[in-house]
Amino acid sequence: MINRLRVKFIAVNMGIVTIMLGAILGLVYGLTQMQLEARSTRMMQNITALSYSRGLAQIAEKAGQPAYLVFKPDPAGGWDMIQSHNFDLPEGLTYEELVERVKAGKKRTGNLKEYGLRYCFSDFPGGQRLVFADVSGNLEVLENLMNNCLILGAAGFLIFLFISIRLSRWAVRPVDEAMKQQRRFIADASHELKTPLTVIVTNAQILQDPQCSSETRAQCEKGIVAMAQRMRSMTGQLLQLAGLDAAQPEHHREKLDLSGLLEDEILPFEPCFFEKGLSFHTRIEADIWANADEEQLRQLVGILLDNARKYTTAGGSIRLRLKKKKRGRCVLSVSNEGDPLSPEQCEQLFSRFYRTDGSRSGESFGLGLAIAKSIVEHHGGRIWFESAGGYNTCFAELLCL
Numbered sequence: 001m002i003n004r005l006r007v008k009f010i011a012v013n014m015g016i017v018t019i020m021l022g023a024i025l026g027l028v029y030g031l032t033q034m035q036l037e038a039r040s041t042r043m044m045q046n047i048t049a050l051s052y053s054r055g056l057a058q059i060a061e062k063a064g065q066p067a068y069l070v071f072k073p074d075p076a077g078g079w080d081m082i083q084s085h086n087f088d089l090p091e092g093l094t095y096e097e098l099v100e101r102v103k104a105g106k107k108r109t110g111n112l113k114e115y116g117l118r119y120c121f122s123d124f125p126g127g128q129r130l131v132f133a134d135v136s137g138n139l140e141v142l143e144n145l146m147n148n149c150l151i152l153g154a155a156g157f158l159i160f161l162f163i164s165i166r167l168s169r170w171a172v173r174p175v176d177e178a179m180k181q182q183r184r185f186i187a188d189a190s191h192e193l194k195t196p197l198t199v200i201v202t203n204a205q206i207l208q209d210p211q212c213s214s215e216t217r218a219q220c221e222k223g224i225v226a227m228a229q230r231m232r233s234m235t236g237q238l239l240q241l242a243g244l245d246a247a248q249p250e251h252h253r254e255k256l257d258l259s260g261l262l263e264d265e266i267l268p269f270e271p272c273f274f275e276k277g278l279s280f281h282t283r284i285e286a287d288i289w290a291n292a293d294e295e296q297l298r299q300l301v302g303i304l305l306d307n308a309r310k311y312t313t314a315g316g317s318i319r320l321r322l323k324k325k326k327r328g329r330c331v332l333s334v335s336n337e338g339d340p341l342s343p344e345q346c347e348q349l350f351s352r353f354y355r356t357d358g359s360r361s362g363e364s365f366g367l368g369l370a371i372a373k374s375i376v377e378h379h380g381g382r383i384w385f386e387s388a389g390g391y392n393t394c395f396a397e398l399l400c401l
Helices: 002-050 056-063 095-105 136-207 214-246 258-266 269-275 294-311 343-348 368-378
Strands: 068-073 079-085 109-112 117-124 127-134 254-257 279-284 289-292 317-325 329-337 382-388 391-399
Touching: 002 068, 002 117, 002 127, 002 136, 068 095, 079 095, 095 109, 095 127, 136 214, 214 368, 254 258, 254 294, 258 269, 258 279, 258 289, 258 294, 258 317, 269 279, 269 294, 289 294, 289 391, 294 317, 294 329, 294 368, 294 391, 343 382, 368 382, 368 391
Parallel strands: 279 317
Antiparallel strands: 068 079, 068 127, 109 117, 117 127, 254 289, 317 329, 329 391, 382 391
């Protein structure tokens, strides 16, 4: 599918490029041709005007006119040559044949490309004139221009083809990444659901056994309920992620005291930290306000603190900081003492179903930080993870008032 998408991208690009190159080069050629023809027509009209005066040859030589012939109609219906300037009649062609050839065309002006000539019929008060002028130089210029346009067009086409091939890889990369993430997400979700479903099916089969004791029956029922609740929790988180992805950025926003919200939200976690023997330190700047969704920000704080609680080493410490920055931004950071993480792990922590220990058991589904990332991006901010000095720190940069 990605290869087909790349081919379509290249085909559309090259179609546009071909049309544009053809239009530009064709316009250059057409304008040049029109200018040369207009200039030669004006020159031939000047020659016609001079044909009524004496000393035409001397005037033409001084003016640097090209080779030409001038004819005028005779009383018998033919045409008589009245002036000639440096004109060599093409071999095998007579003046009469030359005149008859242009009369048969019934055009006022035109070119005889095979002879390098241009003709023009002009009507003046002194009578009609037919002028032939040597425009082989102009035709050669147009021929060279045509060849150059074809060369430039072919070279431009190949250059843009190379650029399109390179750009196609860059253009389809987000689609490729999205498809890979989707496949990985489906595989991970299937893997997460496989264990509870297996437990539920196994316990249900045991319950169907008539000889099942009441103690075993109670244990199986308890296992079914626990796994069902686990599946409900995971599907609820997945639905929330889908909702955050589809939500409008300005939905449910209100002016919010972010400092006060953090003070309230950390209170329920202090007993949990104390119970696990963890020390908890906070530094929250006062009077930081934000235009935000209160429920989502409370959930963000809860996710970060809960994640720190799960992965802090025994007897370690957790730190929470809220600091205002310049340009209307603030940074919320939650740090915990723990095993150091590699830069690759820090980047992958926000992927759905990712866990540093690779385990698919326990209380975590690996969706919390993915939800936190969606919440932060939903508020126009950014989130990242750093591991240094024995602490793993999650930073969330948010817009503030």
